[in-house]
Structures are given as C-alpha cells and as structure tokens.
Amino acid sequence: MEKITITIDGKTVEAIKDQPVLMAAKENGIDIPALCHHPELENSGGSCRVCLVEAIQGGRSRIVTSCNYPVRKGLEIRTDTEQVRNIRKGVIELLLCRVPDSEVIQNLAAKYGIKEPRFFTDEGESDRNKCIACSLCTQVCEDVVGVSAISMQNRGRDKAPGTPYHKDSSVCIGCGACAYACPTNAISMKDEKGVRKIWGKKFKMVACSVCGKPYIPEAQVNWIVRTTGKERSFFDKCPDHR
C-alpha cells in the first residue's frame, strides 16, 4: 500500500494509491454523498452519479465519480464548486423524479434545496417504488452470497432488479443480503410467524433453540452447510445465544 498525498478542497491529505477518492475523502472527514458504492463490492459504484467531484490532474480538469476514481499522485479534488453542486443537484432531482417515495432520496434532495422535482415523476409499481437501479442487490447476491438469484433486467428507465420471469427463484436462499445492501430500502422483506417473504417467495425459518426466535431461513442453512461444510448443529442457536 503506497501512501501518497493529494489535495481535496485545498487541504493536503494522505491517501492510498489507487484507493477511490470517495474513501480518501471519508477518511479525512470530507463528506461526499454516495448511494451505489460499497467498499466490499469490487464492481459497485458509478451508477447513481451523486458522488461527482471535480478532478484536476496533469492540468486537465473533469467531472468524475469519486467512488471509483483512483487516487494518483498530483491529484487535486474539488468536492464543492458551484458546477459540482449544480450538476449533483440535477442528478438528485432526477433520482427524486424516479423514486419520489424514497425517504433516503427525499432527505438528500432536501439537503440540496429541492422541494418538488420540476419534472414528471415515475409512479412506480410497488416493486420499483424506491429502487434507483443501482445494482448493489444483484452484486451482493452474486459476489457475496454466490447464488445470483436476481439480476438487473430490461434497459433504460425500466431497469430494475428481479428474478427470472418474476417467478419464485429456484436458487434464492432467502438470506436477505440484498435487502440489507439496498441504499434506499427498496426490497421488501417480511418475517412473520416463522416465515420470511422476499422476492415474492416464502422461506421457512429455523428457530433458535434457546430464545425460540425464528432467525434464519432453512434454505440459507442448507446452502451454508453445503458450500462451507459447517456443522448443521451450529445453526441451532441464534448468534445472540451461541
């Protein structure tokens, strides 16, 4: 890990070569909004476009997404110029048009002084209600969980995650990792009476032998046992009582 210095908003800061500018800024207490980036997911970022900053390198200035722009020697970053703010605001306004019901986006919009979007809004079906099509859910399912039960479907404004043919997935294990990863809480996951419902499919939950609380889908236990060789008895108790 090679440490180098760059400037962010006039401040000279230390950062790791090739690390995303967003992370370097964060570590130095500079806040840049970001929705679609997850440090653990190699392919994340670059989709929502709210993390835009101005990058000046080798005398050339351009607007880039900080979540995937690599830290390099001599880099100068400006996170809050008028142009950056205006364009970022424009992007947030468009997100608000897409998902007017998302609290996360409403709050972000309020921060940028957007009360009402000037353009028509998408009256999304319940599924797409809050989804900003960032693809974090599908990446988690593929890269972390390893089942690829969902994918980003369609193109253009109809882009949205889902299972093939919107049918119950034959491979989903009901782990809920996708729902936890979603930046706008767009994935509905309900645990009720020992049954979890996610992506339209129902999963029977295993209850903790100590507290009796259903805490993990059986399908997930089977998957972990099968892929990691862990003892099934390990899942008799929930993490709180192990």
Add this chain to the structure above:
Amino acid sequence: MAGQVRKKVDTKQIDKIIKSYDKSEESLLAILQDFQRSFQYVPEEGMKRLSKYMGVPESKIYAMGTFYKALSLTPRGRHTCKVCMGTACHLKGAGQILETIERELKVKRNSTTEDQRFTVESVNCVGACAMAPVVVVDEDYSGHVRQSKVMDILDKYK
C-alpha cells in the same frame, strides 16, 4: 421458418442449437439469437436448458433476454414487419407510415396483431437509408415506401 404456425417448443431443437456452439459464455448471445430465429422468441425452457448446460445463472441469461432488442420473450407473429425509424427514414415520413400500419392493422408498434399475423416493430436504420423510407417484412426490403401504398406491401403476407 417464418410463416409457420408455432407448436409446442421442441426441446430437441433447443438442445441441438445449444450443442452447435462452443461451450463458452461467449456463445450465449448467438444461441439466444438462434432460439429467436427458430421459435420467433426465446422460450423459457431454452433459457433454463442453456443455463444448465453452460453453468451460467439463469438470472444472467434472463437479463440478456430483456436487454437485447433482437430477442423477445413472447412469441412473435407469423411475419415481422419492421418499419425503419432511422434518421433518414424519419425525415422522409416514416412516422406516418408506421401510424398507417398501426391504424390499418389495429396494432401498436412493438406488439403483435391479435390474429398473430404480424408483429410490427419500429427499428433504427436497416442500413438502406438511400432508399428511405424503408419497410422490411421478414427478410424482404421495400424502399421509397409511400403511406398510400404500404398496405399493398403487407397484403402479400398472409
């Protein structure tokens, strides 16, 4: 073959198409296109078998099916009528030609007539711009199409 009444999807045909390509992800799109050509759409069974054979998650193949315009997930009509809406054709009145077809066949663009005779699609440039406006039925190109004559072209396809 276009023009045939579609029967139940033939799994033998599916497997034959799959096996005619290298077992590599690189072949996925080509196989899906061959499905499209053989069945006039990409059947669910085809995606399932392809997923299994290649070891590629079905969700990924389905995503391709919904992304590429050359693929459709619902059966198309016996004939495909593509109305070019490329720039050259647009300027020469392709919009009115498409509207005429929609009106006469009682069908919206990118959908199929009730009697399954035609699927009407708007496409972007078929590479014959010098003959704009262009209509392509199945594989037959017609250039310099006029809206008062376009139905005569379609009448030939039953």
Add this chain to the structure above:
Amino acid sequence: MKAITSFEQLEGYREKIKASQKKDLPSVLICFGTGCQANGAVAVADAFQEEIVKKGLKVGVNIGLKTTGCHGYCENGPLVVLRPKDVLYLKVKPKDVPEIVEKSLQNDTIVERLIYKDVNTKETIAAYHEIPFYKYQKRIALRNIGNVDPKSIDDYILSDGYKGLAKALTMKPDDIIAEVEKSGLRGRGGGGFPAGTKWRSCRAVDSDVRYVMCNGDEGDPGAFMDRSIMEGDPHSVIEGMIIGGYAVGAKQGYIYVRDEYPLAVKNLQAALADARAFGFLGKSVLGTGFDFDIKISRGGGAFVCGESSALMRSLEGKVGEPRAKYIRSVEKGLYDKPSVLNNVETWGNIPVIMQNGAEWYASFGTKGSKGTKVFSLVGKVNNTGLVEVPMGITVRELVEKIGGGILGGKKFKAVQTGGPSGGCIPEAESDLPVDFDSLTAAGSMMGSGGIIVMDENTCMVDVAKYFIGFLVEESCGKCTPCRDGLPRMHKILSDITEGNGKEGDIATLEELCDVLTYAALCGLGSSAANPVHSTIRYFREEYEAHIRDKKCPAGVCKSLITYSIDASKCTGCTLCSKKCPQGCITGERKQAHVIDKSKCIKCGVCKDVCNFDAVRIE
C-alpha cells in the same frame, strides 16, 4: 486450395490469376448490395445469365459477369456497370437485359433511357466516373467496392489484396505502428482517436494475451458505410485486422457485427473461411510463424453496444452495459486483457496504408484529419448514398456538388452529422470544412459519418425530439442522468412540439443538457445533449415559435398544423376522398374538395396521394 506459405507464393499466385484473366473482356457488374437486392438485382442477374446463354455466348469467355458490393448509389438500384467501357445503368429491370446485351455488349451503343440524367441540368451522362455523384469522390476505404466480387478471394487478390499484409509481415511491429502513426489515420467510428497511438499504448502493456476487435455495430441510424464495407469488401477489413494483430501482438481478433446486417455476416463468414484456406489466417500466417484468427459475433440490437466497453462485455456473453471504471481498454479491455478496438472503416484503410505508405495517405485531407472519409449522404438531397471524399471538403460541396442540391428545389436548411451524438450545422455555416476538429468546434461531431440533409420542411425541434426519443429507447439504464434525464428531456420536447411548451423550457432543457454532459457514465449519455444544444444554438427562434406562437414553421409538428385543400389546384379527381381513413374529405367529381378539419387526424394520406400538389399544410 493449398495454403500459401510464403510471400513469393502469394505473388506467384497473383500473377497466375492475372494471366488467366482475359484482357478487355466486355463485362457486366451487377450490384448485389442490400439495397440493389431489395430493388430486384437478383432477377436482373438471372436475366443476364439467361440472355447470355440464349445468345450462344459464354460467361468468362465472351462476356464477363459478376456481382459486387454496394456502390453507394442504392437509391437508383439495381445498378449495372459495364467494363471496360465504364458505363453505368440505373434502375435496371430484367426486361431491359436483352436490350443491354444486344446494344451495349454485342455492339457499341448505349441504352439512353437507363443512364444517369441530372435532375437540375437535364444532361445525361453514361460514364460512371463522370456523373457528379462519383466524379468528386476519392475512394480509398471503398477502393474495391463495386469492383470486386466480395465472395471471391481471387478477385481481392487481383486488386492487390493481401499485398499490404505481406509487406507488413516483413516489418518490425514497432515500425508498422510508426507507419500508421505517420499516416495520421484517426479512428472512423466516432471519436477520431489516432489509430497508431492506440496501437502503441496497447503494445506497451505487458501481457501475454492481447486482442484486436472490429466495431461493426454501426449504431448511427442513418449511416451505412460499415455495412457496405463488410458486405462489399470483407477481405479489406480482415487484412487490416491481421496487420493490426501482428503489430500489437494479438493472436485473436473479433468482429462485432450488427444483428440487422445478415448479408454482412454471411460475406464476412465466407471471407474468413477463404482467408483461412489460403493461409492468411490460422497457424503461421503466410509461413511467418505468426498465428492469428478472427471470430464473428452478432450484436443483439443495442446502440450502446457500439460503445467500446459495452461492446466488449457483449462479446464476452454478457449484458452490454458500459463499464464504470476509469480504465482504458488498451490496458484492460476484452477479458481484462490489453485490447485494440477500431471501426470497420479504420481497419479497411490499413492495408492500403501499408501498401502505399503513410506519406501517400497523409497527402489527402487536412492538417489534423488525414485521408478520406466515407459519408452517408442522405435525407433531402437529390443524390443520396455513400460517398468517399478527402477530409476538408465543405458541407456545401457535399450537398450541392455531390448531392446535386436539395430535393424538389427546396431550400437547404441544415445538415445533421454524427447521429444521436452529433449536432446540426445550419446552411449559413455550410462552408465549414468537414473534418474531426471543425465539426466538434461547430457543436457537432464527425461520428461515423452520417450526413443528413434537411430542408425547409424539416422541423429542428422535431429533429431534437427524434434523437432524444431514440436515445431514451437505447439508454442502457445503468446511470441516473441518462436513464432518468432523457425521458424528462423528451417530455419537454414533446410538449413543445404539441403546443404545450412554456416560457423557460429552453433554459430547463439547457440545464438538463449540462447534467447529461457532465454526469453521464458513458458516451451515449454524455453526448446526448448535442442534438438539443446545437438546435437551440442555431435555431432558437424555431423553438420560440413553437413555444410562444404555437406554430411549427416547417409544418411538421402535427398538433400545430392543419391540412386543407387549395381550391385553385384541386382538379376534383376524388382520389384523396377515397383514401382518407377518416372519410372526412368531401366534394363532387371535378369540383374542388374540402377537408373537414374537425375530423382530420392529420395522417397525411391525402397529401401523399394527390397528384396535383393541392393539399396544403399550414
């Protein structure tokens, strides 16, 4: 065919087929491009076959007969060319064939009614190279098209094919790259990036695997030069790619062809098979020890797949979305290996650059843009089609000299270049030399070379709406500005064209333009503002007429126009009243007809059928 394993063998083979050719044999060349086939070229070819036999003549002995790729003049197809006389016949029908054989092949006369007639001067011209459409062209990328049979590798070899490759294989890879750099060749697919520089960067990356690719996705709706080259001269692309593969150190090449081009796929496939059989592809190309092969991949019908990173994802068998990372394909491209992607026309230029040298190539064109460029000259001009001219020709020369002026004597308004990523150039600016830099400076871009000519009946707001509508459908949906911004832009433009525009709409459009330009992930979104920006820049008053006066000056926007019949021109032929789908045209025979405006749906059928130009749009 036994593979050719040395340069001497190749030259020997070339001499052999040259010697077997009959000199000055009267020959018939029939265009078999997509356009001419659509117009009935196959039947014409059959008629020639039949007629020649009937006359007791023999193909190849008394008369030469072959089919070729697209001459670019498809509007007037089927085209038939006679050699060595250099006579061009247009719109040939099977029933014309006996007369052609008798008068022009067996005798030395011309069938007057089939030759070119200038719409402006009424002058007739029989000689192919004398008609204005061809006279001002300089064909380098299109050098063989129309002369060779694309399905015959012998024909290509006869036209000095694979000479450039043979020469390149004797050079050091670095010297080949230096030659390409010196030629000044810039990418013909849109960006105009110097080809040699790209190759050098790719070669410089340390890796044991590299790839070269050909972008045949031709997404610009209104351009078809790549189709014509792939169909009409597939070997030139293949030869260029072999040279490129050798220069950058790649063993595998890919050609990504648009799904809508079945004939291109067929001809490329046949050419690849022949090139393999001849030893130009495969193990040890021409016995040099260099291994190289090429695969074809059909696109799936997605404009964004012309974008380089999306194209590579698509080739890998994935959804063709652009890559968000800030990495160049020359470092990590296909399968994350160093890769070179060039356009069809770029590759097609390589063999002649190798053969004739960089200086020769650089002698054409302008300071910053060397060589020639193929343009697809379409829209409201008299002569539409593919033309190849030296860079630096002016827009006006293209439209007036080659294009023969505006259709129907109407007023020239603007040209649109660069497709959905480009912009408009108004008539007032049309003395602008066409090259990469001056088009960009004028707010448009070269793009792949589509030049769409617009006349006084073209509405510029409608044009902007058209392109944005195109892009709405083609946006991959990965990033916010493009996915969610374009539909909003389209709505504003639709409102304007429907008479619902508001004060301030232009400013709002410009704001959205900025968000797209600066915030979109890939070139599709970041250049999407160009058609809007440039029309606002040059035709602001037309936007204002729609917004303020609720008028479409060009008479295009349906909601803002009405149809009526000019009583002084109407002969009362009743045709329109029969054809009107609404039945809202009435009138007695031989009396002026009237349109009931309350029922008229503005379909335009009446205007289309009227032979007396009596239907008016206001």
